Amino acid sequence: MLKTINPLLTGELLAILSDMGHGDEIVITDANFPAAAVAQRLIRMPGITATDALEAVLSVLPLDDFVEQPAAAMDAPGERPAIYPEFEAALLAAEGRPLVLEPVDRFAFYDRTKTAYAVIATGERRLYANIILKKGVLRT
Secondary structure, rough: OOOOOOOOHHHHHHHHHHOOOOOOOOEOOOOOOHHHOOOEEEEEEOOOHHHHHHHHHHOOOOEEEOOOOOOEEOOOOOOOOOHHHHHHHHHHHHHHOOOOOEEOHHHHHHHHHHHHOOOEEEEEOOOOOOOEEEEEOOOO
16 A cells, blocks of 8 residues: 555556556546457456546546546437536546536547547446546646
């Protein structure tokens, strides 16, 4: 265990987050997402919710402030996914500013995930609990 490091952040995940460059994307997916089929680098977090994984990642990952929407989430047809407010609350807590999620169609989300630096597959059972984060920079 390390002080002030969320215990969900394994050494492998911390290395991936550290290796990512400005503008690289990481995806956090629910249990229904075909993560193994599309991931370049796959981290499995079975039994962990997408929101817990998101909070852990956001505790160390700066989001890109050069773009209007550094976070995108899978959109549901005909309705706003119920998990969006939880995603937005986690983003606000981490960034100290409200961020609007970019809704992304399911198939476009799959395509975007194929180009992401890494994918975290959680055990989240809520539907449409998938989010993409774009890494930013640390400012002095």
